Amino acid sequence: MNEVNAHSADAAKQTLKPCWSCKGPLAAGALFCSTCEAVQPPAPVDHFVRLGVERAFEVDVPALDRRYFDLQRQLHPDRFATKAPKEKALSQQQATALNDAYETLKDPLKRADYLVHLEGVGVLPEGCNLVQDQSILIEAMEMREKLMMADSMDTLNAIQRETKAEIDDVLTALSLAFKGADIEGACQLTTRLKYLDKMMGEVRQARARLLA
Amino acid sequence: MVTLLQIHEPGETPEPHEGETELAVGIDLGTTNSVVAVSGEDAVEVLKDEDGQALVPSIVAYAPDGSAIVGELAKRLLLSRPEAVVSSIKRLMGRGAEDVKALGGQLPFDIEPQHDGESHLVRLNIAGQTLTPVEISADILKALRDRAQEHLGAKIDKAVITVPAYFDDAQRVATKDAARLAGLEVLRLVNEPTAAALAYGLDKGAEGLYAVYDLGGGTFDISLLRMEKGVFQVLATSGDAALGGDDFDHAIADHFLKQRQAELGEADLSAGEVKVALMTGRLAKECLTTEGRGEWMLSGSDQQTKHALDRATFNDLVKPFTDRTIKICHEVLTEAGYDPLDVKGVVLVGGSTRVPLVREAVAGYFGSEPLADIDPDQVVAVGAALQAEALTVGSDTLLLDVTPLSLGLETMGGLVEKVIPRNTPIPVAKAQEFTTFQDGQTAMAIHVVQGEREMVDQNRSLARFNLTGIPPMAAGAAHIRVTFQVDADGLLTVSAGEDTSGIEAKVEVKPSYGLSEEEMSQMLYDSMAHAKDDMNLRLLTEARVEAERAMLAVRAALQADCNLLSVEEREAIGEVMDKVIEAIRGNDRDVINQAAEELDKATHVFAEKRMDKGIRDALTGVSMNTLEKSVGEPEDA
Numbered sequence: 001m002n003e004v005n006a007h008s009a010d011a012a013k014q015t016l017k018p019c020w021s022c023k024g025p026l027a028a029g030a031l032f033c034s035t036c037e038a039v040q041p042p043a044p045v046d047h048f049v050r051l052g053v054e055r056a057f058e059v060d061v062p063a064l065d066r067r068y069f070d071l072q073r074q075l076h077p078d079r080f081a082t083k084a085p086k087e088k089a090l091s092q093q094q095a096t097a098l099n100d101a102y103e104t105l106k107d108p109l110k111r112a113d114y115l116v117h118l119e120g121v122g123v124l125p126e127g128c129n130l131v132q133d134q135s136i137l138i139e140a141m142e143m144r145e146k147l148m149m150a151d152s153m154d155t156l157n158a159i160q161r162e163t164k165a166e167i168d169d170v171l172t173a174l175s176l177a178f179k180g181a182d183i184e185g186a187c188q189l190t191t192r193l194k195y196l197d198k199m200m201g202e203v204r205q206a207r208a209r210l211l212a
Numbered sequence: 213m214v215t216l217l218q219i220h221e222p223g224e225t226p227e228p229h230e231g232e233t234e235l236a237v238g239i240d241l242g243t244t245n246s247v248v249a250v251s252g253e254d255a256v257e258v259l260k261d262e263d264g265q266a267l268v269p270s271i272v273a274y275a276p277d278g279s280a281i282v283g284e285l286a287k288r289l290l291l292s293r294p295e296a297v298v299s300s301i302k303r304l305m306g307r308g309a310e311d312v313k314a315l316g317g318q319l320p321f322d323i324e325p326q327h328d329g330e331s332h333l334v335r336l337n338i339a340g341q342t343l344t345p346v347e348i349s350a351d352i353l354k355a356l357r358d359r360a361q362e363h364l365g366a367k368i369d370k371a372v373i374t375v376p377a378y379f380d381d382a383q384r385v386a387t388k389d390a391a392r393l394a395g396l397e398v399l400r401l402v403n404e405p406t407a408a409a410l411a412y413g414l415d416k417g418a419e420g421l422y423a424v425y426d427l428g429g430g431t432f433d434i435s436l437l438r439m440e441k442g443v444f445q446v447l448a449t450s451g452d453a454a455l456g457g458d459d460f461d462h463a464i465a466d467h468f469l470k471q472r473q474a475e476l477g478e479a480d481l482s483a484g485e486v487k488v489a490l491m492t493g494r495l496a497k498e499c500l501t502t503e504g505r506g507e508w509m510l511s512g513s514d515q516q517t518k519h520a521l522d523r524a525t526f527n528d529l530v531k532p533f534t535d536r537t538i539k540i541c542h543e544v545l546t547e548a549g550y551d552p553l554d555v556k557g558v559v560l561v562g563g564s565t566r567v568p569l570v571r572e573a574v575a576g577y578f579g580s581e582p583l584a585d586i587d588p589d590q591v592v593a594v595g596a597a598l599q600a601e602a603l604t605v606g607s608d609t610l611l612l613d614v615t616p617l618s619l620g621l622e623t624m625g626g627l628v629e630k631v632i633p634r635n636t637p638i639p640v641a642k643a644q645e646f647t648t649f650q651d652g653q654t655a656m657a658i659h660v661v662q663g664e665r666e667m668v669d670q671n672r673s674l675a676r677f678n679l680t681g682i683p684p685m686a687a688g689a690a691h692i693r694v695t696f697q698v699d700a701d702g703l704l705t706v707s708a709g710e711d712t713s714g715i716e717a718k719v720e721v722k723p724s725y726g727l728s729e730e731e732m733s734q735m736l737y738d739s740m741a742h743a744k745d746d747m748n749l750r751l752l753t754e755a756r757v758e759a760e761r762a763m764l765a766v767r768a769a770l771q772a773d774c775n776l777l778s779v780e781e782r783e784a785i786g787e788v789m790d791k792v793i794e795a796i797r798g799n800d801r802d803v804i805n806q807a808a809e810e811l812d813k814a815t816h817v818f819a820e821k822r823m824d825k826g827i828r829d830a831l832t833g834v835s836m837n838t839l840e841k842s843v844g845e846p847e848d849a
Contacts, residue, residue: 016823022766024819025827035768036765036768038765076700081399082604083761085754086761087761092699096641099637207546
């Protein structure tokens with residue numbers, strides 16, 4: 001039970017690091033020192049770990065929001081306005097890392113893209129490439145033409161509904177692909193989602209043009 | 213921190229210096245008016261003059277000896293000594309002489325030609341003196357600081373200052389520089405709409421999606437925020453920097469002048485007639501805000517004309533402008549993926565929101581009566597004061613703001629490559645990789661721009677610099693990494709480096725329209741005899757704060773693990789600690805830093821022992837649970 005061997009000593013060294021301020025031992029990834037309470041630099045962890053959510057495509061967004069707010073409440077530079085310069089700088093690094101993680105995980109497209117790269121290390125040297133899929137290119141051209149021709153809000157609304165429905169389908173498919181560890185499939189779906197997302201942006205622009 | 217020192221050495225407290233609970237004020241530095249407020253124990257007080265006026269006109273008059281008169285008094289000098297009086301200086305903050313020319317002859321400023329070696333920012337000639345917008349704004353800030361000091365009977369040197377959300381980097385830097393010149397440390401630059409939301413949110417405990425509709429004299433701003441349990445999360449922000457209540461005055465003036473021309477059969481209008489018509493237009497707007505109709509006389513060229521205007525006609529004149537604001541609201545909402553009915557409340561900011569048609573338009577679009585129970589001219593300063601209190605005294609609320617404009621780099625063909633898109637939460641850091649396009653290329657010009665357009669010249673140029681010392685390689689082999697960092701004030705720093713060679717060329721970015729550091733220190737030197745002392749005092753304070761932090765850390769470590777040390781070892785550390793206390797009490801920054809360094813060395817062995825103990829404890833599984841607040845590490849990490 002109390003077996004102490006070289007291997008576990010190494011493991012312990014990896015989970016402990018010295019606090020920059022009081023130099024005492026500290027669990028890797030701790031936000032604050034348990035002894036002197038100084039804020040620590042952001043740990044080199046992935047976005048899911050940083051925000052304390054399970055690594056999966058499906059994310060409970062309200063829970064993610066709460067976790068993000070809770071962490072920013074502790075780490076945002078506003079909390080360190082009267083602290084020493086070094087602590088101010090570290091809080092900015094922490095808040096920056098949190099924002100990066102939150103922005104990525106909050107948005108399904110960015111989340112899918114991130115997850116593909118996280119899971120697909122070694123599987124997909126090239127990553128997801130938009131241009132590889134010929135059918136998407138053709139579809140995009142047809143869609144753009146439709147948008148150019150659209151001269152009424154009704155037409156645009158119809159295109160928007162159609163695109164939105166397609167996005168929902170892709171999101172469902174993505175969820176299944178990630179669950180089945182089908183990274184290549186997820187990659188293709190992510191590419192498709194990128195295109196649909198761009199499409200939604202163009203619909204919005206077309207609406208703005210029509211309003212003007 | 214101070215209390216701990218007192219426990220150690222009763223009766224011998226260190227000299228008073230900037231502590232944590234010092235009073236800090238909130239300042240709304242406006243185009244037309246400025247306001248200063250302070251948050252006390254249970255309420256925010258907007259500071260007023262003897263006449264009970266909260267608004268300080270943002271107008272400065274300069275005496276021949278260079279001394280400045282700010283506010284109502286300066287406003288009165290506007291007619292008698294126009295050449296010595298400046299107003300609306302906020303419009304020139306962070307602007308270059310070229311920008312001002314582009315604004316046309318409309319602005320009542322006398323621009324100085326640029327001399328060699330000077331930075332690009334605009335300089336004004338005011339009654340024979342050459343002044344920058346930064347210096348003029350600093351004079352307004354000094355007047356506000358004086359008002360606060362008089363009211364509170366204490367020295368004030370910290371403030372939260374608000375800026376329009378759409379202010380670009382150069383304008384933000386200029387505002388911060390002005391504060392520095394006025395002897396104020398900016399705790400935080402806060403966006404005006406965010407401050408307004410803060411003023412409402414704290415009072416009402418609001419939850420849900422809110423919009424802040426800010427229509428000032430010359431600018432329109434709309435922000436979309438989510439409020440949740442004390443968190444103010446800005447989702448999106450947009451606006452029009454050339455749309456405001458002044459347009460209403462113009463529309464009425466045009467209407468009156470057309471009537472006058474028809475009546476008198478005049479072909480041309482004199483400048484005097486236009487000026488009088490504009491002033492009458494403003495009066496008519498203010499009157500029709502409360503009254504149903506009114507009559508005004510236009511004089512000039514000894515012929516008088518009479519003009520009647522009712523609310524309905526006034527509304528017709530103003531409607532094109534309110535329509536534009538609603539269109540911008542609609543764009544922001546759709547871009548953020550919301551519907552007007554999702555918005556639980558709309559906060560009104562800015563004097564122009566008093567106009568009934570504006571309120572009707574807002575109520576009509578959002579489907580609910582807007583919130584206006586805090587004076588729209590004061591609500592921003594109230595929010596700033598609350599934030600100042602939150603930053604100094606502490607608070608449970610949290611402001612999460614965004615970048616108002618996209619930040620990017622110039623690429624081939626004058627195109628912009630966006631690095632940080634607008635509405636990204638701050639603080640943020642993003643890196644972009646570029647490569648060389650010629651064999652053996654050793655330098656690269658980097659041009660930083662801000663704005664939404666695709667072409668460089670349609671956006672605002674923020675800075676240009678050269679990255680040199682790239683090792684000669686084949687074209688495309690170098691990896692130039694340019695990193696943009698925006699802090700919580702919305703201020704940008706850019707750094708660049710070459711990845712394959714590991715050359716880290718940290719580049720000092722000189723803002724295209726800012727003051728250079730030399731100009732800044734010269735101004736500080738000129739404007740205040742004690743500027744250098746102030747600077748030294750600030751550095752001394754920083755050294756003390758850092759040394760106190762180190763002391764706290766060592767005390768905490770001793771409390772936790774002093775049994776790891778022998779009596780001699782503890783005494784040795786204690787001696788150095790005494791030295792640090794002594795140094796903090798003194799006024800020599802170098803001595804403090806030296807003592808702190810010594811403390812660091814003296815505790816080195818102690819630190820090693822603590823690490824060893826930590827590892828031993830971890831192996832026996834005792835202390836891991838006591839190491840709290842971890843990032844939610846997965847069990848298998």
